[in-house]
Amino acid sequence: MARPSRAHERRAELVEAARRAVLDRGMLDLRLRDVAERAEMSPGSVLYYFPTLTELLREVQREAVERFCSAREGAVAGEPDPRRRLAAMIASGLPAGPGDELCVLLYELGTIARRDPAYAAEHIRLYERQVGIYARILEAGAAAGVFSLTRDASTLGRNLVALEDGYGLHMVMAVPTVGVAEAGRLLRAYAADVTGRELEDLALEGDR
Known part of the structure; x- marks a missing residue:
């Protein structure tokens, strides 16, 4: 046998x-x-x-992207309040600190996306999937009369993901220039500006 x-x-x-x-x-x-x-x-x-090592690392990247996006989807699932969903989404996209393994892994793998089209494609998939989650939250909040969006939901979602990426990178550097609480506060401030609804009262629940 x-x-x-x-x-x-x-x-x-x-x-x-x-x-x-x-x-x-x-x-x-x-x-x-x-x-x-x-x-x-x-x-x-x-x-x-x-x-090749490149093919192995592509599988590492694919698995990391799936875990990260699934965790973000899970963080907002089942929450009917648009404000709480938005606050939870913001918190789920930031590193828990400099040692956040999954976020550090994604940043490390992202360094070669500039040179390798396959890595870039997976990085784009990560970005677009997160934008989609944000857009659905914002659209639902606007439809319910909770949010008054300053621009279309997709544009706002793209800006929110880009801000997360920028602050997150500063958070995991050898010498962090911004902490978890500060990054969360800054993102919630932007979200409040573009939705017309304050989120700061959800800070303790939203911060990881």
């Missing part, structure tokens, strides 16, 4: 090993043997499952 294939399991182990390697070493210093050591495999064995 043929032995069952462990290929799927081994690939998952390599994705996890590569994730840890990116977090430990960063993308600029990452080598194939760094992943192999963490997986307790030879570099040649790694390449048996993933022909």
